[in-house]
Amino acid sequence: MVGFEELSAGALRGRLLARRAEFWAGSPLADDAVVALHDPVFFHQLGGFGAAALTPEDEDAGYLLGVVSADRLAVVQAVAVHPGRRGSGVATRLLQRFTDLAVGVGARAVQAVALPGDAGAAALAARLGAAGAPSPGHGGPGDDRVVFTRGLPVR
DSSP states (O other), rough: EEEEOOOOOOOHHEEEETTTHHTTTTTTEEEEEEEEOOGGGHHHHHTTGGGEEEESSOEEEEEEEEEOOTSSSEEEEEEOGGGGGGTTOOOOOHHHHHHHHHHHHHOEEEEEOOOTOHHHHHHHHHHHEEEEEEEETTTSTTTOEEEEEEEEEOO
């Protein structure tokens, strides 16, 4: 795991977006929605919470974008794992690193938003103990989401 603060933010964002078809293969998100998740602010200003999982050969295996809000909510913006690395614990390790950082700055809960029917997101959330709740109109009128939430230990 390498924190974004140790990498070139612009180069990393460009590299991940160039390979988005691989990392987001099987996702129910449209390509424009995937691109929108990768707002530059998550690499430049909020990169301290982001991480890339690298192989021993320094290839990207997965990554996480996230932030902790002023009201102490740890928000996972995006998690993606290369198809060749899925099922090997990369997403779990990325989320554990993020959760540890979030607890360290006083976060009270961790939360992620997914499309209804996103089986991959639901399975990962369940493995990590997060509960899903429908959120009608969360993405705008008629654009429903599921919000996954898990409480965090208070320090």
